[in-house]
Amino acid sequence: MATIDIHPQTSTHHHDDHAHEHEHHHGNFWTNYIFSEDHKVIAKQFLITGMAWALIGGILSVLFRLQLGFPDADLSWLKPILGGWLTPEGKIDPEFYLALVTMHGTIMVFFVLTAGLSGTFSNFLIPLQIGARDMASGFMNMLSYWFFFLSSVIMFTSLFISTGPASGGWVIYPPLSALPQAMQGSGLGMTLWLVAMAIFIASSLLGSINYITTVINMRTQGMSFTRLPLTIWAFFFTAIIGILSFPVLFAAALLLIFDRSFGTSFYLSDIYIGGEALPNQGGSPILFQHLFWFLGHPEVYIVLLPALGITSEIIATNSRKPIFGYKAMVGSMLFIAILSFVVWAHHMFVTGMNPFLGSIFTLLTLIIAVPSAVKIFNYVTTLWKGNIRFTAAMLFSIGLVSFFLTGGITGIFLGNSAIDIQLHDTYFVVAHFHLVMGSASFFGMVAGVYHWFPKMFGRMMDEKLGYIHFWLTFIGVYLVFFPMHYIGIAGFPRRYYSWTNFETFSGFADLNMLVSAAAILTLSAQFIFLFNFIYSIFRGKAAPANPWNATTLEWTTPRNPGHGNWPGEIPTVYRWPYDYSKPGAKEDFIPQHIPYSETPESNLPHENELIKLELNNSSITVESKDQKH
Amino acid sequence: MLTLILVLGVLLVLAILYFIFRIGNLVSLVKGKEEDEISSWNSTNAYLFMIFMIGGLVAFFWYSYAHFDGYNLPVASQHGELTDYLFWVTMAVTVVAFTIIFIVMFWFTFKYRYDKNRKAEFFADDHKLEIAWTVVPAIVLALLIFSGLRAWNDITDEASEDAVVIEVIGQQFLWTARYPGKDNLLGKHNYKMIDASNEFGLDLSEENTWDDFKSLELHLPKDKEVKLVIRAKDVLHSVFLPHFRVKMDAVPGMHTTFKFTVTKSTADMRSETGNPNFNYEMACTEICGRGHFSMRFPVFVHDSVEDYEKWLKSQDAWLKQNPDYLKQIPAEKREAAIVKAGIPADSKEAIMAAPVTVTLN
Numbered sequence: 001m002a003t004i005d006i007h008p009q010t011s012t013h014h015h016d017d018h019a020h021e022h023e024h025h026h027g028n029f030w031t032n033y034i035f036s037e038d039h040k041v042i043a044k045q046f047l048i049t050g051m052a053w054a055l056i057g058g059i060l061s062v063l064f065r066l067q068l069g070f071p072d073a074d075l076s077w078l079k080p081i082l083g084g085w086l087t088p089e090g091k092i093d094p095e096f097y098l099a100l101v102t103m104h105g106t107i108m109v110f111f112v113l114t115a116g117l118s119g120t121f122s123n124f125l126i127p128l129q130i131g132a133r134d135m136a137s138g139f140m141n142m143l144s145y146w147f148f149f150l151s152s153v154i155m156f157t158s159l160f161i162s163t164g165p166a167s168g169g170w171v172i173y174p175p176l177s178a179l180p181q182a183m184q185g186s187g188l189g190m191t192l193w194l195v196a197m198a199i200f201i202a203s204s205l206l207g208s209i210n211y212i213t214t215v216i217n218m219r220t221q222g223m224s225f226t227r228l229p230l231t232i233w234a235f236f237f238t239a240i241i242g243i244l245s246f247p248v249l250f251a252a253a254l255l256l257i258f259d260r261s262f263g264t265s266f267y268l269s270d271i272y273i274g275g276e277a278l279p280n281q282g283g284s285p286i287l288f289q290h291l292f293w294f295l296g297h298p299e300v301y302i303v304l305l306p307a308l309g310i311t312s313e314i315i316a317t318n319s320r321k322p323i324f325g326y327k328a329m330v331g332s333m334l335f336i337a338i339l340s341f342v343v344w345a346h347h348m349f350v351t352g353m354n355p356f357l358g359s360i361f362t363l364l365t366l367i368i369a370v371p372s373a374v375k376i377f378n379y380v381t382t383l384w385k386g387n388i389r390f391t392a393a394m395l396f397s398i399g400l401v402s403f404f405l406t407g408g409i410t411g412i413f414l415g416n417s418a419i420d421i422q423l424h425d426t427y428f429v430v431a432h433f434h435l436v437m438g439s440a441s442f443f444g445m446v447a448g449v450y451h452w453f454p455k456m457f458g459r460m461m462d463e464k465l466g467y468i469h470f471w472l473t474f475i476g477v478y479l480v481f482f483p484m485h486y487i488g489i490a491g492f493p494r495r496y497y498s499w500t501n502f503e504t505f506s507g508f509a510d511l512n513m514l515v516s517a518a519a520i521l522t523l524s525a526q527f528i529f530l531f532n533f534i535y536s537i538f539r540g541k542a543a544p545a546n547p548w549n550a551t552t553l554e555w556t557t558p559r560n561p562g563h564g565n566w567p568g569e570i571p572t573v574y575r576w577p578y579d580y581s582k583p584g585a586k587e588d589f590i591p592q593h594i595p596y597s598e599t600p601e602s603n604l605p606h607e608n609e610l611i612k613l614e615l616n617n618s619s620i621t622v623e624s625k626d627q628k629h
Numbered sequence: 630m631l632t633l634i635l636v637l638g639v640l641l642v643l644a645i646l647y648f649i650f651r652i653g654n655l656v657s658l659v660k661g662k663e664e665d666e667i668s669s670w671n672s673t674n675a676y677l678f679m680i681f682m683i684g685g686l687v688a689f690f691w692y693s694y695a696h697f698d699g700y701n702l703p704v705a706s707q708h709g710e711l712t713d714y715l716f717w718v719t720m721a722v723t724v725v726a727f728t729i730i731f732i733v734m735f736w737f738t739f740k741y742r743y744d745k746n747r748k749a750e751f752f753a754d755d756h757k758l759e760i761a762w763t764v765v766p767a768i769v770l771a772l773l774i775f776s777g778l779r780a781w782n783d784i785t786d787e788a789s790e791d792a793v794v795i796e797v798i799g800q801q802f803l804w805t806a807r808y809p810g811k812d813n814l815l816g817k818h819n820y821k822m823i824d825a826s827n828e829f830g831l832d833l834s835e836e837n838t839w840d841d842f843k844s845l846e847l848h849l850p851k852d853k854e855v856k857l858v859i860r861a862k863d864v865l866h867s868v869f870l871p872h873f874r875v876k877m878d879a880v881p882g883m884h885t886t887f888k889f890t891v892t893k894s895t896a897d898m899r900s901e902t903g904n905p906n907f908n909y910e911m912a913c914t915e916i917c918g919r920g921h922f923s924m925r926f927p928v929f930v931h932d933s934v935e936d937y938e939k940w941l942k943s944q945d946a947w948l949k950q951n952p953d954y955l956k957q958i959p960a961e962k963r964e965a966a967i968v969k970a971g972i973p974a975d976s977k978e979a980i981m982a983a984p985v986t987v988t989l990n
Contacts, residue, residue: 095919169916175881176864176917182801183918269882270820272830273801273863277821285865285880319741320749328759350867351878352885355785359778366770373766374759376730381758383737385750390674390742398678398738405730409723412770416777418712418784419719422874425867425914465650467674478685486692486700491871493914496922504871504910507699581749588748 035146037138038563042145043124044456047449049152050116051530054442056156057107058523062516064100067092069516071498085164094497098167099185101495103159105170106193108438110200111155113303115148117445118204118242121306122211122235124452128554129229131220131571133564136213140206147203151196158192166193169495171296174267174288178259181274190260194253201246201253208239208246215239220553222573227592229552229577230323233330234309237337238302244341245298252291259283289351293344300437301340305333307444308375308404311397313577314451315379317550318394319386320588322578325378332371332378339368349417350424358417365415369408376405387581387588391548392466396447399474400440406478407435410485425495428488431481439477446473446529453533454547458560459540465532469525476522483511551591552577574614575607675742682735686728702871703902705893705909705930708784709874715777722769788856788888793937796858797847797911798829799866799879802920804911805829806847810840810946812969815858820881823862826951833948833957839969842944847911847928850937851894859885867915870928872898878915894930946970 036042063082066075075082076090085096092100123141127134135141158165167185168177172193180187215228215236228236258264259280267288268280316323323329345353345361379401388394410432413419423429446469453461492505499505546555556571571593579590585602596603597611704713741749788794796807796815807829809815816831816838823830831838849855859868861879868887869876877887899907909928913921931937948954948970958966 094922098916098919098921173865173915179864182864271863271881272820272823275825277823281882284882286883322751322753324752325754325759327754350876352880352883355781358785359781362778362781363774366774367767369770370763370767374763377762378759380730380734380737381752383734383741385752386737386741387743387747387749388671388675388738388741390671395674398734401734402731405727405734409727412723412773413716413719416715416719416773418777418780419716421712421784421876422709422716422871424876425869462650462654464653464670467670471677475681482689486696489702490700491702491869493869493912495916498922501923501925502910502912503906503908504702504912578753580751582751 035142037134037142039123039127039135039138039141040456040561040565042141043120045145046115046119046123046148047456049149050112050120050445051533053107053111053116053152055526055530057104057112058526060100060104060107062519062523063092064097064104065516065519067097067497069513069519071500084162092497095167095184096164097497098169098183098495099164099189102167102169102172102185103165106155106166109170109299109303110197111152113438113441113445114204114242114299115200117303117306117441117448118211118235118238119145119148119207120445121231121310121448121452122207122239124456125231125554126211126214126235127218128455128557128561128565129232129552129577130215130218130223131553131566131573132214132218133566133570135210136218137210141210144203144206144210147199147206151199151203154192154196154199158189158196161188161192163187163189165189171289171292172256173292174256174259174285175271175273178256178268179271179273179278194257194260197253198250201250204242204246208242211235211239212243220570220573223553223592227573227576229309230312230326230329230333231306231309233333234305234312237333238305241298241305241337241340242302245295245302248291249295252288252295255291256288286348286351286353289348289353290345293347294341296347297344298340300433301336303437303441304444305336307400307441307448308333310444310448310451311379311400313550313552314391314393314397314447315382315401316578316580317451317548318389318391318397319382320389320580321382321386322576322580323378324381324384325374326576326578328374329378332374335371336368339364339371343368343415346415346417346420349420362415362417366412369412369415372404372408376401376408390467391450392461392463392470393447393451395467395470395474396443396450399470399477400443400447402474403435403440403443403477406482407432407437407440411436422491423488425493426488427484427492427494430494431484431488434481434484435477439481443473449533451548452554453536453540454543454559455554455557455561457537457540458543459536460543460547461536461540462532465528469528469532472525472528473522476518476525479518480515480522483515487511546591549587549589551579551589553592556591556593574610671743675739678735679739682732686731703893703898704872704874705891705898706873706875707890707892708780709872709889710892711780712784712874715773715780718776719773722773784888786888788886789854792854792856792888793850794856794858795847795849796829796860797868797879797926798860798862799868799913799917799924800828800862801864801918802913802924804847804866804868804913804924804926806844806926807947808842808844808941808944809837810842812837812840816841820862827954829947831947831954833954833966834959834962836962836965836969839948839966840946840971841948842946843950844944845927847926848937848940849891849928849930850934851891851897851930851932853934853937854888854890856886856888859887864917865915866913866917866924869912869914870909871912872909876914891930894932895928896932898930948972 033041066073074090075086075092079086085093087093163184165185166172166189167183176182177186177190215232255266259266259268265280265283267285268283270281271278312323312329343361343365345357346365349358414423414429414432450461450466487508492499543559545559553571557565558567573592574595575592577592581588582590582602585599590599595614596607597614704710794809794815798805807815814837817835818830819832820830822832857868859877859879861881863881866879867876868879873889873891875887875889877885895909899905909930911926911928913924931940948966949972952972955963955966
């Protein structure tokens with residue numbers, strides 16, 4: 001299946017399959033929209049849940065930015081929402097501040113950029129772009145969403161309990177997270193955090209297994225691995241990384257649960273707290289950090305790779321050019337995926353880890369910068385001599401490359417252990433990862449929504465609102481995170497409620513105010529998107545089947561693909577997905593399902609030889625022609 | 630009432646915006662000339678990218694230059710000068726790379742904006758180009774890595790034998806320091822012996838503890854190597870001495886260390902910065918709970934080693950300040966402890982008579 005060999009029988013087989021499915025899929029509201037096993041519906045469920053989380057995560061960040069940017073402001077007007085979390089003077093309680101920071105991180109990293117991004121686009125695009133009727137297991141796919149939903153409910157609930165949600169930072173380092181005596185949030189809030197994350201990991205694994213199986217086994221005829229769109233490659237690598245790394249977080253969380261509830265000492269030793277010496281001895285907090293970052297670093301790429309895949313697709317389509325260096329793009333993603341497992345301890349240079357390990361991880365970390373640089377160069381070269389259409393999706397994709405560049409380059413400082421001593425846990429780190437991972441991935445997600453909205457909902461989003469949304473968000477994000485580099489170079493530590501206790505950190509009230517104002521602007525701009533999204537679902541302009549003149553298979557489906565995606569037979573694939581502006585071609589794109597025999601005017605010499613292989617199977621060629629017209 | 634009016638006002642504005650949007654849509658439907666409109670917006674976006682690129686770079690270079698003193702923290706340690714040098718070398722290299730790519734990328738987005746008379750160039754790959762931009766960053770990164778690794782190995786190397794050893798202990802939400810006293814040896818400690826007065830958990834059966842003393846301010850000598858031995862009592866903390874470029878976590882259950890040599894005393898720094906009130910500070914950089922942001926530990930650097938030693942001599946041993954704890958010392962060793970801790974002779978008698986009591990929590 002993975003090569004160009006074509007079996008005439010399977011076409012009729014597919015046809016049967018499809019007819020068979022049609023009979024059984026006139027379910028009721030519950031089976032069609034709630035407990036649906038259709039990958040497109042599940043994708044939308046992930047998307048809408050992810051958007052709700054993004055909104056919550058964004059609002060939390062504005063709340064703590066209010067404290068940092070306007071430390072003297074009276075926030076009593078927030079009393080109806082925050083209640084007891086405001087001090088009598090109308091300020092945010094310092095412990096609640098930490099809760100806000102923690103939940104913002106957890107929500108954005110896991111619930112928005114892992115589940116919201118991978119869940120939406122892996123589900124939506126894998127079957128559509130590889131030419132499959134659905135995921136390998138629709139049931140597991142449905143379970144994956146509902147585990148995520150359950151996990152979301154538990155995490156959301158934890159925001160409202162009287163002792164507050166988990167507050168020890170999104171990395172939940174013990175002993176702080178293990179000891180309710182250490183802070184309120186390490187009580188019930190932390191328990192709920194751990195339970196929610198355990199369920200989340202189950203959801204993520206169910207999803208990943210499905211993505212991998214589907215990509216390997218269910219590609220349509222002719223869809224060899226070398227003809228996969230880069231989106232699919234990205235989702236494929238992401239799922240593999242997830243399957244290998246999430247179980248380690250599960251183990252870390254499980255041991256933490258044991259330490260918290262059953263008196264074990266995996267992470268605890270020699271602790272005197274609250275006037276009492278605890279009996280735990282022999283554990284190591286460093287062990288937790290190793291386990292956590294063994295997931296935590298690959299997680300960066302779990303978040304980033306899908307976004308890079310999405311933008312590869314969008315940039316090629318809207319530059320009307322093949323993506324430059326397809327093989328190098330796949331190779332660099334493979335290389336990143338492998339290296340992502342051996343760089344984790346660069347988060348731990350100054351945690352008391354053996355310094356020799358620090359040297360090794362410095363070396364490995366800076367190696368990973370090379371494939372990342374290759375990706376940027378390839379994006380820029382794809383733009384070169386293109387014929388660029390600035391759709392909203394394209395704008396956000398260019399924004400992603402810009403963030404990836406700006407934030408990626410500061411990784412060269414942080415990956416170097418000697419330089420990291422000063423920068424570790426300062427705002428420089430905050431600036432770095434928010435640009436390279438947070439904002440870049442978020443832009444990838446938004447770009448994906450603008451680009452595939454027509455296929456998801458059969459309507460177009462409003463482009464002009466998209467432009468306004470882009471420019472406000474793009475400039476807003478830079479205004480939020482760029483100044484943080486200066487604040488970080490000056491040594492300001494992160495997760496500080498206020499800096500006024502220190503003379504050293506007494507400056508930058510102006511920049512902090514600018515950052516907070518920009519954060520409010522950026523959040524507000526997202527409501528334009530939200531409006532555009534909801535409005536367009538119901539009243540957007542009806543979308544043509546292939547609004548962007550793109551080459552990949554999802555655009556060969558009807559305007560509103562039903563269950564099974566293609567009403568007739570699944571198209572056969574004859575070429576790679578980036579035949580844009582091919583010399584001699586009639587139009588500036590040739591979809592993947594067009595055989596070389598139909599495009600003699602634009603074929604390259606080696607492609608003409610492939611025609612013979614196509615002709616060995618004339619029946620299919622004819623059928624796919626029928627379908628196209 | 631005011632709130633109500635505000636809410637109504639906001640709703641009104643939103644409603645007006647919605648209708649403007651709606652009317653705009655309907656008008657464009659009636660006009661029906663979608664194609665032309667797309668290309669005019671296309672150019673607008675391309676120009677906006679150019680404005681963004683130029684404006685962004687100007688703001689970046691202007692602020693970095695004009696406000697250099699605002700974000701550049703003076704350095705006052707030997708290894709700090711080296712890591713700062715590496716930082717600025719990396720900065721130079723990356724800013725050049727960043728600026729070039731940034732300009733080229735946005736120039737391309739502008740130059741190759743949509744033009745209906747033009748067709749994009751089918752340019753799928755070029756191995757020479759790709760090898761070039763794999764190898765060049767790899768070489769540059771290798772150079773940066775190796776200079777960084779050499780510095781890292783020196784910084785994390787063993788402290789010299791005659792380094793001043795000081796223990797720093799983090800707890801929610803304050804720091805304390807323990808000095809080894811005249812014998813220059815830190816005595817043993819055991820977390821189970823911690824109580825309201827014995828906050829270090831000193832194990833007084835061991836003689837090295839007798840002359841150890843506590844300080845609520847970190848005193849350091851100038852131009853002499855210092856080795857900090859760092860631990861935490863409850864949760865993770867992290868020692869951060871921003872001017873010395875020192876950072877190391879404090880971990881319950883283990884000791885971490887960091888060695889460094891301060892090059893500027895507090896007085897030197899006061900004259901260098903022109904701020905007569907300048908003080909070095911130590912902060913916590915690992916989230917540790919409610920008071921994380923308030924763990925300020927004052928730091929004072931003496932002008933000379935002699936000066937520092939004079940200060941050391943002026944400090945009383947912890948045992949001298951807490952003579953009750955002599956009870957925990959076996960009777961036959963008390964005499965020696967009293968001498969070592971420098972307890973005056975008159976209080977000896979009463980203490981010597983007390984029975985041995987060692988309480989473990």
